[in-house]
Amino acid sequence: MAGQGGKTAGARGAILTFKDYFPPTKGESQLLEAAGPFRSDPFVDSAPEELPFLGGTDTIRSCGGRKAADDSPPKGEEMKVQYVKRLRMGQRLEAPIRAAELPDGYVWLPWKEKLTDIHGRVIYQGFVHDLDGSIFPTFRNFDACLRLMRSVAASVNFLPRGTWLIARPKPLSPEGYEFCASIQGLRRGSSTAAIQNVVVRPEFRRQGLGRALLLKAMEGFLASGCRWTELTVTALTHPAIRLYERMGFEMRQIIYREVYLE
Numbered sequence: 001m002a003g004q005g006g007k008t009a010g011a012r013g014a015i016l017t018f019k020d021y022f023p024p025t026k027g028e029s030q031l032l033e034a035a036g037p038f039r040s041d042p043f044v045d046s047a048p049e050e051l052p053f054l055g056g057t058d059t060i061r062s063c064g065g066r067k068a069a070d071d072s073p074p075k076g077e078e079m080k081v082q083y084v085k086r087l088r089m090g091q092r093l094e095a096p097i098r099a100a101e102l103p104d105g106y107v108w109l110p111w112k113e114k115l116t117d118i119h120g121r122v123i124y125q126g127f128v129h130d131l132d133g134s135i136f137p138t139f140r141n142f143d144a145c146l147r148l149m150r151s152v153a154a155s156v157n158f159l160p161r162g163t164w165l166i167a168r169p170k171p172l173s174p175e176g177y178e179f180c181a182s183i184q185g186l187r188r189g190s191s192t193a194a195i196q197n198v199v200v201r202p203e204f205r206r207q208g209l210g211r212a213l214l215l216k217a218m219e220g221f222l223a224s225g226c227r228w229t230e231l232t233v234t235a236l237t238h239p240a241i242r243l244y245e246r247m248g249f250e251m252r253q254i255i256y257r258e259v260y261l262e
């Protein structure tokens with residue numbers, strides 16, 4: 001399915017790519033981060049089931065890395081990309097947000113700059129053996145995860161009050177804690193909070209940490225003046241999609257994200 005990028009947006013049954021939604025501007029099709037606020041999307045209502053999880057492949061010119069973590073080739077070089085189906089989900093933020101409760105033995109660590117690389121490490125540990133780790137090179141590369149988190153923390157849009165770690169005290173360890181889960185937020189526009197990486201390390205899953213992370217971040221987003229929150233998730237990541245649905249997120253849009261094929 002080479003060269004699907006040029007298919008017509010909205011045509012029933014067509015492969016819809018990111019380029020259809022957000023036509024290339026400067027720097028080519030710069031993915032979700034450039035996408036701006038939600039808009040209603042008739043295509044989502046018309047035929048989501050007909051869209052495959054993996055769209056076509058294409059060869060495009062690199063724009064030199066979308067963010068610090070991105071290992072794509074230098075600007076101008078040809079690179080092969082695969083289109084991966086992602087769901088954009090969102091919900092309104094309204095007080096009161098339910099209290100984020102942790103199981104016994106776990107504690108919240110609020111954002112501090114010195115925790116940047118710990119977040120990066122948890123992102124790596126939580127994604128590397130999951131679907132996203134098999135799809136996105138960043139999530140199976142420890143250093144790229146550190147760079148990803150550093151770029152999130154350095155962003156002018158960084159939302160520290162929506163960025164949390166969950167840990168378990170471990171007094172005899174060098175750091176004093178075992179780090180279990182992470183979430184981060186970025187402001188988009190004036191009142192939207194974009195959730196970045198919701199991740200619970202595999203050995204700590206199914207205890208309510210994922211749900212607690214979302215509630216804690218949403219509380220922080222609201223306190224930061226945001227009135228809407230959104231995220232994107234790979235279409236076949238069932239545990240995460242189920243979690244988001246249970247937490248009140250609704251599907252807003254389907255997009256195809258370009259992934260650099262190494």
Ligand SMILES: CC(C)(COP(=O)(O)OP(=O)(O)OC[C@H]1O[C@@H](n2cnc3c(N)ncnc32)[C@H](O)[C@@H]1OP(=O)(O)O)[C@@H](O)C(=O)NCCC(=O)NCCS
Pocket residue numbers: 126127130132197198199200201204205206207208209210211212231232233234237238239240242243244246
């Ligand atoms: C998605 C993820 C964060 C969930 O974390 P978690 O701590 O296990 O989630 P919780 O225990 O809070 O579960 C809350 C709800 O999510 C849903 N859920 C979580 N894991 C699930 C699974 N494996 N299968 C089905 N539903 C699941 C359930 O509805 C669950 O509620 P329930 O236990 O009452 O049925 C975790 O699986 C993860 O880190 N996955 C890898 C990273 C990832 O894909 N992140 C999402 C990026 S967009």
